Every structure is written in structure tokens, then in C-alpha cells.
Amino acid sequence: MEYPGRVVVITGGASGIGLATAKAMAARGAIPVLVDREREALDRATEALRAQGATQVMPAVCDVTDFDAMQALARDVMTRFGRVDVLFNNAGVAVGGPIAEMRHSDWRWIIDVDLWGPVHGVEAFLPHLLANGSGGHLLFTASFAGLVPNVGLGPYCVAKYGVVALAEVLQKELRSAGIGVSVLCPMRVATNIGHSDRNRDDRYGGAVDSPAVAAQDDDNPDLAGRVLDVESVAAAVLDGIERNLLYILPHRESRAFIERRFNRILRDLDAAL
Template sequence: MQDLKGKTAVITGGASGIGLASARAMAAEGMRVVLADIEQAALDTAVAEIASLGAEVIGIQTDVGELDQVQHLADQSFAHFGGVHLVFNNAGVAVFGPIQDMTHADWEWVIRVDLWGVIHGVETFVPRMIAQGEGGHVINTASFAGLVPNQGLGAYCVAKYGVVALSECLAHDIKAHDIGVSVLCPMVIATNINDSARNRPAALGGPERSLDLTAEDLEKMQGRILPVAGVAAQVVAGVKANHLYILTHDEARPFIRRRFERIDKAFDHE
């Protein structure tokens, strides 16, 4: 989808981080924007900012883990703008710790948002985009942790591996409808996902188990943290070029290579 001007983009997790930065970048391309986020106050602020850039924009409070709310998001988006051409399933959360320490509520919350949230976006928007007959693009935010296992992020990795697989399969399934698919797989980005537990429902453990990274942890990662504006630029470029994989960090390459080398060598085992 090379020409974005006048097209409509729906972005979940759109009130902050990669979502908001991508909204800025897409507004600069002349797109109309629907921002969805679970936090109403942050959403209102984000909508005002994007509107100040001269873009047509609306905000719809949405918990992507709830199918009926994503259906409402789609209904309102199509009703307001008459069509949707780009869907960015970007909302995400994280819980840190070894797998053996994860509670059932931890698993349920992470998979509910990070995997089911993407599934809800796909099953709700894609059939309508196909029926619309104008082509388009779907972007799903996964992670480097969806390509290579990350210690301490087991539940997150499980969800993000699922997002990668979903995106790869979806790309094949809807190619004939002129709808492209990209899966965004960043390493460390300057977002507030470390504090995502602030939005954790009480029924799923409440706002308790954030990543809680120490100053030492942040110092170790500092050299690898990318600003969200740079990631947003890569997202827009990836859409225009119809790249399946949007990989933000060159330093991820050797880790990915080693993983597939280990898999390849496993065929030699007797």
C-alpha cells in the first residue's frame, strides 16, 4: 500500500509509545486516524495532539482483550470514515519472571492482550476489509521475543511467537485480496510497557506484576533502546514496501541466525 494519503488507519495501543508515534507518522502521510486505547485520559490527549497536526482523527476507548469492544471499534471506525485500509494491532502488556513463577492470572492477562487482542483485530477487521475491496494492510506488533526466546519473559514470548505465526499465515491467506501483512519485531524501545500492569484488571491479578526493571537493568539496555519515532518511520516504510517482517534492531540478527542454526543442526542428531 504505497499511497497512504486519504486512507484510514486504526491503531490499538494508540495513546502512547509505538502506537502514538505511528499515528504521528501516518498523519504526516495524510492518513485519517482512529486511535484506540484502554486509557481514556491518555487517549483524549493523543487525539488532541494528532488533530493539532491537521489530521482527521477520532479516539475510541477499547480493551482489545474483549471481542465486543474490538467489534465496537470496527463499527465506529467504518461508520465514521466509511472504510478502513490499515489496521495496526499494537496494544501489548508484559509480565516479567521465570515461567515457574507465573500465576494462571499472569498467563491469562498476557495472552488475553498480546495474542487474543491481535486475533480479535484480525477476525473483526480483515473480513470487512476484504468485502470493502480496496486492498489495505495489517500490522501486528510482536517482538524480538517472538523470534528468539528471552529469559524472564516466558509468557510474553509464548504470546509473541503466536503473533508471528498468525502474521505469517495471514499474509498467505489474504494476499489475493491485495491486503499486505507486516509483523513488527522490535527489541528494546522507549515505551511504557514496563509499567503496563497499571492497566491490569483486578480479576486478573490487579496492577501488581510490572517488569519492575532496576536501574542496572536499564543501564545494560540503554545502548539498545530505540526512540519510538524511529520505529514509527520503519513501520510506515514497511507498509509501503509490503515487508512481512519489520525488524528494528540490527543486533538481533546474530541471535536469530543462531536459533535457526540450532534447529538446522537438530536434523543431524541420531
Template sequence: METFEGRGAVITGGASGIGFASAQEFTRRGARVVLADIDQSALDAAVEQLRSAGAEAHGVICDVTKLDAVEHLADESFRLLGEVNLVFNNAGIAYAGPVADVTHGDWRWVIDVDLWGPIHGVEAFLPRLVEQGGDRHIMFTASFAGMVGNAGLGPYSVAKFGVVALAEGLARELKGEGIGVSVLCPMIVDTPLMANSERTRSDAYGDRSEQAAAIAQALIAPTDENVRPDDIARLTADAVLANRLYILPHSASRESIRRRFERIDRTFTEQAAGGWTH
């Protein structure tokens, strides 16, 4: 994409945090947007705020864990916008706690939202984007936890590593189609992610332990040093126009990412020193 002017953008998890900040940034640059969210009241307020600023904005209730709901979102998005140029698979929840304490319900909840949600976005939108042609870009919100595994973030890292892998694979596959792909991998951002996560957990996943919730609150709670959502949104919009695959807002993550790949590379040397020749 060379411009946001007149382009149609769909953003899941669009009623708050990075999703809403991105909607504000995209519309400021001339885009028309469909916001998707599971929270009707927050969605209505977000759409109204965008419209009051002069933007074309629409809202569609969507539970990204359900393929039929995301397919409905795609139907409505093409109906409302006519053409969809950008799909931002941003909806997600936060989870923290030792793997030994993770319940089966916790695993299902995190994977359903944070990994199946983006997969459903690809299933529902990609065939139509390929057929449509023109300016097209698919985006994902992953995490620094999708680049470097860390203690206390097991299920979350599993899901976010999957999102990064999905983006990397799609970038290779879609290059010939002229469809750009980007994956956002922030550290902690100043958003109400923790509160929103707990509020949207359905009874189908059972109760979460108080210990895990307390650990998550401590690990993910925003501080004054966190990057703001509107700063992330500007970087994200610039990355779309530059067709940049990775979006890495926190320079503090660079050293950890470098060390991870150095450890991987060093393994080949250590194995060779031990006589492995294959």
C-alpha cells in the same frame, strides 16, 4: 498500499508509545486515523495533539481483550473513516519473570492482551477488509521475544510467538486477496510500556508478585541506547508501502535469530547421524 494519502488507519494502543508515534507518522503522510486505547484521558490527549497538528483523528475507547469491544471499534472506524485501509493491532503489555513464578492470572492477562487482542482485531476487521477491496494492510506489534525464546519472558514469548505465527499464516492466506501483512518485532523501545502495563491490569487477573514486577522493570526498562518510537514509526510506515512482512528495527537481534534457525537446521543433521532416516 502505495500511499498513506487519504487512507484510513486504525491503531490499537494508539494513545502512547509506538502506537501514537505511528499515528503521527501515518497522519504526516496524509492518513486519517482512529486511535483505540483503554485509557480515556490519554486517548483524548493523543487525539487532540494530532488534531492540533492538522490531522483528521478520532478516538475510540477499546479493551482489546473483549471481542465485542473490538467489534465496536470496527463499527466506529468504518463509520468515522468511511473506508479502513490499515489496521494496526499494536496494543500490548509487558511481562517478565521465571515461568515457575507465573501465576494463572499472569498467564491469562498476558495471553488475553498480547495474543487474543490481535486475534480479535483479525476477527473484527478482516471480513470487512476482504469485502471492501482496494488498498488494505494488516499489521501487528509482536517482539523480538516472538522470534527467539528467552529466559524470564515465558508468557510474553508464548503470546508474541503466536502473533508472529498469525501474521505469517495470514500473509500466505491473504496474498491472493491483495491484502498486505506486516509484523513488527522490536527489542526494547524507549516507551513507558512497563508502567502502562501495570496500570491497565484489571482486578480480574489478581495480584502480580513483587518479584515478577521487579524483574520486569529490570529487563524492560528503557535506556539511552533504545530505538525511539518515532524511528520505529518511520520504519513501520516504509514497510507498509514496501509490503514487507517482517519489520526488525534492531540489528542486534539478527545474530540471535540466525543462531536459532541454525540450531533447528543442525538438528536434522544430528538426527541423521544417529540413524534417523524418515
């Protein structure tokens, strides 16, 4: 993809993977639209992009769980730039703990942000990508937990499996329109997702103490040492877009776990025949 002049909308864009990707794309000439619900972080991110030479940056305070707000955001972007070329549905939160201990508000929060958020993004922006008539790209941050489930991350896994499925279906449906689709499925990344409760409002029970979101599947080895920095993940994202990959897997070691999962499915299939 040629980035100069391309309008890139990134949710969860004020920090972490979103901001690192915005910086990488802006360095190649893209026009970043940073979407986040944290105004102070958004202001800092905007200044950081301008400091690196990005002359056009659009910050937007928006909650991805609010469908009407996302629709209004799309209208604002179109009014200002007249086009959207890339949508990166990246905003996400997590809660740790066994499913048996999850409150209904935990489920609602995770599903609303991590699954409805991307759906709202697609509903708001896909019509504009299609109207461009010049291709574009849809990108989703799922997780390795959207491919191989982790004990202690039940609601998060459910949402991320949904995001992977959303990307897989869209990839088939949009191929003829020349719109690429990629889903990012990293393992551990150095972000603030472990402190998601800072953005949990009263609709979802407010901030609560919960176990670390880095809970591990009991048949997985310790992954604590396998943490990528956000810049490495952003580089993988740009490479994945360039090669039009459906699955972007920045951790090489994920291969063994994916093979184990699908071999288990095939063994059970063979046993049932």
C-alpha cells in the same frame, strides 16, 4: 501505500509505538483511529494529532480483550468513515519473572491482551478490509521475543510467537486479495510497557509487583544500550509497509541472534538424521 484518505485503526494508539505511527501516517494524510483503554492518554494523543494538522481523528476507548467491544468498534468506524484500510494491532503488556513463579492470572492477562487482542482485531476488521476490494494492510506488533525467546519473559514470548505465526499465515492467505501483512519485531524500545500493570484490572489479579520485564536471555549480551526511540520504530513501520515486508526488524543487531537460533535448529535437525 498512498496515505491520503486512508483510514488507519491503531490499538494501543495513545502512546508509544502506536502514537508515533499514527503521527507519521497522519502527516502523510491518513485518518487515524486511535484505540486505547486509557481515556486521559487518548485525549492527549488526540490533541497532539490535531495540533500537527490532522483534521480527522477518531479516538475510541476500547479494551482489546473484549471481543464484543472490538466488534462494536468496527461498526462505529464503518459508520463514520465507510471503510478501513490499515489495521495496526499494537496494544501489548508484559510481566517479568520465571515461568515457575507465574500465576495463572499472569498467563491469562498476557495471552488475552497480547494474543487474543490481535485475534479480536482480525476478526472485527478483516472482513471490512476484504470488502474494500482495494487492498490494505494488516500490521502486528510482536517483538524480537516472538523470534528469539528471553528468559524471564515466558508468557510474553509465548504470546508473541503466536502473533508472529498469525501474521505469517495471514500473509499467505491474503496475498491474492492484495492485502499486505507485516509483523513488527523490535528489541528494546523506549515505551511504557515496563509499567503495564497500570492497566491490569481485577479480572487478572490487579496490579502486582513483578521483576523488570526487560529480563534477558542468559546467553544474550546486555542489550540495555540498544534502545530505539518510538519515532525510529514508526519510520521502520512505514518503510516496511511501503516495501510490503512480512518481518519488520528495526534493530540491525537482531540478525546475529536470529542466525544463532536457526543455526541451532539446523544443527539439531542434522544430528537427528
